[in-house]
Every structure is written in C-alpha cells, then in structure tokens.
Amino acid sequence: MRDVYILGVGTTKFGELWDLSLRELASEAGLKAIMDAGIYAEDVDALYGANTSGGQFVDQEQIAALIADYSGITELNIPSIRIEAGSASGGAALMQAYLAVKSGQYSTVVVGGVEKMTDVPSEVATEIIGGSLDAEWETFFGATECSIAAMIARRHEFEGKAKRENYAMLPVISHKHASMNDTSHFKNVIKIEDVINASPVAEPLTVFDNAPISDGASALVISADLKKINNASHPIKIKSSSAANDFLSLHDRKSVDSFRAVKKSSDSALSLAGLDIGKIDALEIHDSYSIAALIQLEEILGKDAVKMTEGNDFYFNSSKPLNVSGGLKAHGNPLGTSGLYQAVEATVQLRGKAGQRQVKDPRNFLIHNMGGLGTTSVSTVIGVD
Amino acid sequence: MSEVPRFWRESRHRYRLVGTRCTNCDTLYFPPRVICPTCRRESVGKMKEEEMSGAGEIYSFTVVHDGLEQFKMQIPYVMALVKMKEGPFLTAQIVDCSPEEVKIGTKVTATLRKVRSEGKAGIIQYGYKFTICP
Known part of the structure; x- marks a missing residue:
C-alpha cells in the first residue's frame, strides 16, 4: 500500500483561553495546518475531527460538521466525521485518517482535534473526565480518574516496582520542556519536591501529578498525493499506526499496575514500521498522570525505564528524549486534542524547527496516546525516510 | 432529571452484590456480565447469577x-x-x-x-x- 505523509501542521496555544470558543479554536488550528501544507480547501477529500466530550463541556455534538462549517469548507460538501475514544480520540482520529489515505479512498485529509474544557467549573470538568471510566461501577461510587491512577500508583509501589520519586520525576521533565515551547499551558520549571509536597488530589498523587484542564486545538494535513508531497516544504512520513484495548475498568484487569494494551499497540506500531525501540529517537507519551506515564514507559522501554527516571536520560538533549513538547502535563491536556498535538510536535522536531527544545537530528518519533488509564492505546511512528 | x-x-446487583458465574469455566464475575470474556460464545446462555x-x-x-x-x-x-x-x-x-x-x-x-x-x-x-x- 502507498506511503502517507504529513504535509502541514497547526496548533493553537493551550491553556485557559476564555476568549476563544470551540469553533474558533478548531478553525484556527485547521487553517494553520492547511496554510503550512500549502494547499487549498479544494484539495481536501475528508476531515476527521477528534473530540472527547464536547457534548458535556459545551453542549455540542456533530463537532466535525461544526468544524468544517466554520472553517468555511462546507460548500464543498467535504465528509466530516468525529472520532471519539476517550482521551485517545486524537490518536484514534490520526489512525483513522492515516488508514483512509493509505487505503486509497482519499488522497488528502485534514485531521484535527479540539477540546474546550474551561467553560465549566473544575468539579464539573472532573466529572466529565470521569466519563472515561465505567459510569455504573466506578464513577457511581465516587471514583474519579485521578483516584484510579492513585490506586495504580499505590499498588505499584507496594509491589516494589518503583518509588514515589521515580514517577514524581516525570512532571519535572515535562515542565522543563514546556518552558521552551511557546504554545504551552504552563511555562514554569518545577522540582521533584514540588510534585511530592503539593496539595493532594488522590493520595499519593498531588496536583503536580495531574495534567491540567486545558483548551486547545491541533490539526494536521496528511496525504499520499505525490505532487502535493513534492510541493510541501518538509513532508514527514507516518510510518505506522496501531491500536489496542484493555478492559474499561481497572477492577476487571488481571494486573492493575501494568498496561498490556500499551505493550500491544507500541510493539505492533514498531513492527509495522520495521523498527525496534532502539531506533526510536524520541517519545511523546500520554502523561495525563505521572504514574500512568511511568507505566507506559515500562511497557514501551522495558524494565530499564524506572532506572532511567533517576538520571538525565529523558531530557531533550539526552539519550531518550521524552515529551519534548512539554507533554500533556505541562503543554496541556485538552482531551481530544492531545494525541494530535503529539503528532504536531513530532513533525516540528523532525523538520528540525523546534528551537530551544530541538532534539538533535531525530529520525523517528514514537507517539503514544491513551484513553482512560490503559483502556484504549494508540501508537504511531512518525519519521523521516 | x-x-x-x-x-x-x-x-x-448493587444491593446484594449479585454477580454472574460462567458455568462453562466456573469463573465468577462482578459486575455482572452477559458474556464471559474468556469463554465468549461458549458462555452464551450459561451465565448464572450468584450472590457474594x-x-x-x-x-x-x-x-x-x-x-x-x-x-x-x-x-x-x-x-x-x-x-x-x-x-x-x-x-x-x-x-x-x-x-x-x-x-x-x-x-x-x-x-x-x-x-x-x-x-x-x-x-x-x-x-x-x-x-x-x-
């Protein structure tokens, strides 16, 4: 089957963007991606829109239709479909768009993600985020997503697999990288003590173990059209994309402190790309919670991952750069957008245009986007030929 | 609403902790399920309610x-x-x-x-x- 390239990328700033609506965010990112790709609306065969909970955050469904409409492309009757897979919506939409182009049905597709989270109070946002759990058997009884992450952390520590400092280190790395990224929600640098001693959300996790509630949109133009690829200033290849799922609820899994779907999807994406993990120059992972990030690293990198948190390996200028964008933790986590922003970051890095936080000569990025805590896992390999 | x-x-199920047992593999599930995730179609019609x-x-x-x-x-x-x-x-x-x-x-x-x-x-x-x- 044919090769699929990223022609253009665009993103809004992430954060509490009181003066921007969902439709404004989406069209800003989409327009930037189209301009970056050097194409016109007539060149677009389809639009895939990622969004996790627009129905609850802003009372809006049919979000892809809205995005297309307010991006000014509706006169062209371009098919516009929303993809929802919890907080893996962005990764899932990218995978669907990639498969649609790879299949030959469409040549050029826009895939965009948007989430407008700050129009509701934070307790309401917590409730909506909990929608990725089992409403009848977890949330009903008082569980929040952070409380589930906390129970994973507690058991993981009890099993002696890692210490508090091992996962408290990951937000520190994300904040450092976010401080060098103009579109970040947070630009402050933090220390490991700040993470451990911050106010508790669900023990042992504190506010600094949690990614923030953010508004934001990101978009990509992907294509298999050789003419467009040759015209694009920096085409970057999507080498593979693969997904896997686990039980919705933690209480139904054989192991509560591992994410087997992450292992499956990342192994599969690497195999489809014909690469082993040693050939991956940098990782963007789903650090919605610090402990979730550590367990993803254990699944993707193996046992060394815990030890690597004790050194400097994960910084942008070191051996295994991690979340050089700032991650969901510090660049921001507008749920359905996050997986697409990971792809934007990978593209910008592979073009060598990431400025201060540029990874040295990267060839391959593995990005991992996750729905809930290990429930839906989407891994994508993006690289240069 | x-x-x-x-x-x-x-x-x-919530008042009396009633789950379902797959009588094909003898595994008890709670919350209750209509299909056993291990036996799948072999379990159809073989899930029996059981109180814990x-x-x-x-x-x-x-x-x-x-x-x-x-x-x-x-x-x-x-x-x-x-x-x-x-x-x-x-x-x-x-x-x-x-x-x-x-x-x-x-x-x-x-x-x-x-x-x-x-x-x-x-x-x-x-x-x-x-x-x-x-």
Missing part, C-alpha cells in the same frame, strides 16, 4: 481530596479496589473509619448505604460501601 430505570436495573458474601480485602486504595460534586461533603474519602473472597475485584468507598486505618490487606465487609442523590428532593441511590472488619 430523573434516571429511575437506569439505577433500578442494577439495584439487585460481602467479605473481601483491600488490594489498593486512595484518599480522595478533590472529588466529584456529588461527594464533596465526604471529602476526604477513601476509595479502594476490594478483592472479594469469591475472586472478583470491585471499586468502592471504605467508610466508618479514619483514612489512617486503611492498609493494603485490611479485611473489609460490604454494607448497604446511600451512595448519592439527585439533588435535595431527587431520587436517592443506594449501593455497597465497605467497612473495616473488627
């Missing part, structure tokens, strides 16, 4: 400080993964104790309590919570 049927449907004793132990837990609107008055409250004597795990609150008393391995027992309500005049929803065994 009233959600009577939605909660009434699950009431016997209510005895279990804490497998993992957390103290929630920033919770859902419905549970705000209870903060800080303890959420736990409870491993039931019969095998299944479930997610529930641990009540009638201070958070310091809760440890991994602590023996607990189920009790029927009010879980939440739909506003001041709305329907009260009941379900299981757990207390520490004396």
Whole structure:
C-alpha cells in the first residue's frame, strides 16, 4: 500500500483561553495546518475531527460538521466525521485518517482535534473526565480518574516496582520542556519536591501529578498525493499506526499496575514500521498522570525505564528524549486534542524547527496516546525516510 | 432529571452484590456480565447469577481530596479496589473509619448505604460501601 505523509501542521496555544470558543479554536488550528501544507480547501477529500466530550463541556455534538462549517469548507460538501475514544480520540482520529489515505479512498485529509474544557467549573470538568471510566461501577461510587491512577500508583509501589520519586520525576521533565515551547499551558520549571509536597488530589498523587484542564486545538494535513508531497516544504512520513484495548475498568484487569494494551499497540506500531525501540529517537507519551506515564514507559522501554527516571536520560538533549513538547502535563491536556498535538510536535522536531527544545537530528518519533488509564492505546511512528 | 430505570436495573446487583458465574469455566464475575470474556460464545446462555458474601480485602486504595460534586461533603474519602473472597475485584468507598486505618490487606465487609442523590428532593441511590472488619 502507498506511503502517507504529513504535509502541514497547526496548533493553537493551550491553556485557559476564555476568549476563544470551540469553533474558533478548531478553525484556527485547521487553517494553520492547511496554510503550512500549502494547499487549498479544494484539495481536501475528508476531515476527521477528534473530540472527547464536547457534548458535556459545551453542549455540542456533530463537532466535525461544526468544524468544517466554520472553517468555511462546507460548500464543498467535504465528509466530516468525529472520532471519539476517550482521551485517545486524537490518536484514534490520526489512525483513522492515516488508514483512509493509505487505503486509497482519499488522497488528502485534514485531521484535527479540539477540546474546550474551561467553560465549566473544575468539579464539573472532573466529572466529565470521569466519563472515561465505567459510569455504573466506578464513577457511581465516587471514583474519579485521578483516584484510579492513585490506586495504580499505590499498588505499584507496594509491589516494589518503583518509588514515589521515580514517577514524581516525570512532571519535572515535562515542565522543563514546556518552558521552551511557546504554545504551552504552563511555562514554569518545577522540582521533584514540588510534585511530592503539593496539595493532594488522590493520595499519593498531588496536583503536580495531574495534567491540567486545558483548551486547545491541533490539526494536521496528511496525504499520499505525490505532487502535493513534492510541493510541501518538509513532508514527514507516518510510518505506522496501531491500536489496542484493555478492559474499561481497572477492577476487571488481571494486573492493575501494568498496561498490556500499551505493550500491544507500541510493539505492533514498531513492527509495522520495521523498527525496534532502539531506533526510536524520541517519545511523546500520554502523561495525563505521572504514574500512568511511568507505566507506559515500562511497557514501551522495558524494565530499564524506572532506572532511567533517576538520571538525565529523558531530557531533550539526552539519550531518550521524552515529551519534548512539554507533554500533556505541562503543554496541556485538552482531551481530544492531545494525541494530535503529539503528532504536531513530532513533525516540528523532525523538520528540525523546534528551537530551544530541538532534539538533535531525530529520525523517528514514537507517539503514544491513551484513553482512560490503559483502556484504549494508540501508537504511531512518525519519521523521516 | 430523573434516571429511575437506569439505577433500578442494577439495584439487585448493587444491593446484594449479585454477580454472574460462567458455568462453562466456573469463573465468577462482578459486575455482572452477559458474556464471559474468556469463554465468549461458549458462555452464551450459561451465565448464572450468584450472590457474594460481602467479605473481601483491600488490594489498593486512595484518599480522595478533590472529588466529584456529588461527594464533596465526604471529602476526604477513601476509595479502594476490594478483592472479594469469591475472586472478583470491585471499586468502592471504605467508610466508618479514619483514612489512617486503611492498609493494603485490611479485611473489609460490604454494607448497604446511600451512595448519592439527585439533588435535595431527587431520587436517592443506594449501593455497597465497605467497612473495616473488627
């Protein structure tokens, strides 16, 4: 089957963007991606829109239709479909768009993600985020997503697999990288003590173990059209994309402190790309919670991952750069957008245009986007030929 | 907004801890399932309801400080993964104790309590919570 390239990328700033609506965010990112790709609306065969909970955050469904409409492309009757897979919506939409182009049905597709989270109070946002759990058997009884992450952390520590400092280190790395990224929600640098001693959300996790509630949109133009690829200033290849799922609820899994779907999807994406993990120059992972990030690293990198948190390996200028964008933790986590922003970051890095936080000569990025805590896992390999 | 049927449907499972046993592989599931995830089509028509004793132990837990609107008055409250004597795990609150008393391995027992309500005049929803065994 044919090769699929990223022609253009665009993103809004992430954060509490009181003066921007969902439709404004989406069209800003989409327009930037189209301009970056050097194409016109007539060149677009389809639009895939990622969004996790627009129905609850802003009372809006049919979000892809809205995005297309307010991006000014509706006169062209371009098919516009929303993809929802919890907080893996962005990764899932990218995978669907990639498969649609790879299949030959469409040549050029826009895939965009948007989430407008700050129009509701934070307790309401917590409730909506909990929608990725089992409403009848977890949330009903008082569980929040952070409380589930906390129970994973507690058991993981009890099993002696890692210490508090091992996962408290990951937000520190994300904040450092976010401080060098103009579109970040947070630009402050933090220390490991700040993470451990911050106010508790669900023990042992504190506010600094949690990614923030953010508004934001990101978009990509992907294509298999050789003419467009040759015209694009920096085409970057999507080498593979693969997904896997686990039980919705933690209480139904054989192991509560591992994410087997992450292992499956990342192994599969690497195999489809014909690469082993040693050939991956940098990782963007789903650090919605610090402990979730550590367990993803254990699944993707193996046992060394815990030890690597004790050194400097994960910084942008070191051996295994991690979340050089700032991650969901510090660049921001507008749920359905996050997986697409990971792809934007990978593209910008592979073009060598990431400025201060540029990874040295990267060839391959593995990005991992996750729905809930290990429930839906989407891994994508993006690289240069 | 009233959600009577939605909660009434699950009431016997929530009030009496009724799960389903796959009589093909003899595994008990809670929450109840229509299909056994191990036997799949072999289990069709072979899932039988079964009540659990209510005895279990804490497998993992957390103290929630920033919770859902419905549970705000209870903060800080303890959420736990409870491993039931019969095998299944479930997610529930641990009540009638201070958070310091809760440890991994602590023996607990189920009790029927009010879980939440739909506003001041709305329907009260009941379900299981757990207390520490004396």
